[in-house]
Amino acid sequence: MLIAPSILNANNLDLKKDIKEATAAGITRFHIDIMDGHFVPNLSFGPQMVSDFKREFPTTEAEIHLMSDKPDVLVPAFVKAGADLVEIHYEAMSEEKVNHWLDYLIANNVKAGLVLNPDTPVSVLNKFVSKLDQVLLMTVYPGFGGQKFIADSPKRIKKTRQLLTKAGKDIPIEVDGGVNGQTAMLAKDAGADVFVAGSYIFKNGNITEQVKKLTEILR
Numbered sequence: 001m002l003i004a005p006s007i008l009n010a011n012n013l014d015l016k017k018d019i020k021e022a023t024a025a026g027i028t029r030f031h032i033d034i035m036d037g038h039f040v041p042n043l044s045f046g047p048q049m050v051s052d053f054k055r056e057f058p059t060t061e062a063e064i065h066l067m068s069d070k071p072d073v074l075v076p077a078f079v080k081a082g083a084d085l086v087e088i089h090y091e092a093m094s095e096e097k098v099n100h101w102l103d104y105l106i107a108n109n110v111k112a113g114l115v116l117n118p119d120t121p122v123s124v125l126n127k128f129v130s131k132l133d134q135v136l137l138m139t140v141y142p143g144f145g146g147q148k149f150i151a152d153s154p155k156r157i158k159k160t161r162q163l164l165t166k167a168g169k170d171i172p173i174e175v176d177g178g179v180n181g182q183t184a185m186l187a188k189d190a191g192a193d194v195f196v197a198g199s200y201i202f203k204n205g206n207i208t209e210q211v212k213k214l215t216e217i218l219r
Ligand SMILES: O=C(CO)[C@H](O)[C@H](O)COP(=O)(O)O
Pocket: 006, 008, 009, 031, 033, 065, 140, 141, 142, 143, 144, 145, 146, 147, 176, 177, 178, 179, 196, 197, 198, 199, 200
């Protein structure tokens, strides 16, 4: 089990302090949401956030959740910035492009992830499964932090686990959106391994306490 806090809802003017506190509480990977104002109706961070992050926290993993339909410019930019894992959206590009960018990540020794929106059939994973290091199932519609976990997500997680097992691929399933103490348990029981948590960690008062609580719940 791995908790990957999303810095989207951390204090953007005091990110280093928030990241340091979460790291001290045991976090080894952060989820960095990249929103382009086009594929999703919001804006967030650019490649410099990732290069600054890796300079300040070289041994902590930077996981890039790329919510953009401009992979041609942005995937190379985030690889160059030092991303450890890049997750591209199935819905954001043609299947040919999905294949191309997964191959690019593999060639550049960056872990490759594919993200599915809540209404995308998980069966599309069959086409790309051999190239993936991780699957990210959205448990909200992408664009904003602080939304409610979609109730039928555990069903999709189970289906995805069955599909991966059938394909002989033992890779982590990550969930993103509305993860808290209760929904993390539902996702875990359904077969999830990696838990993105934004508001739960950064908007509930004490970061250390929130990391400890979620770690305990998922133990
Ligand atoms: O990808 C995302 C939104 O598109 C974020 O990672 C996600 O919403 C995390 O925030 P929270 O835990 O507050 O739901």
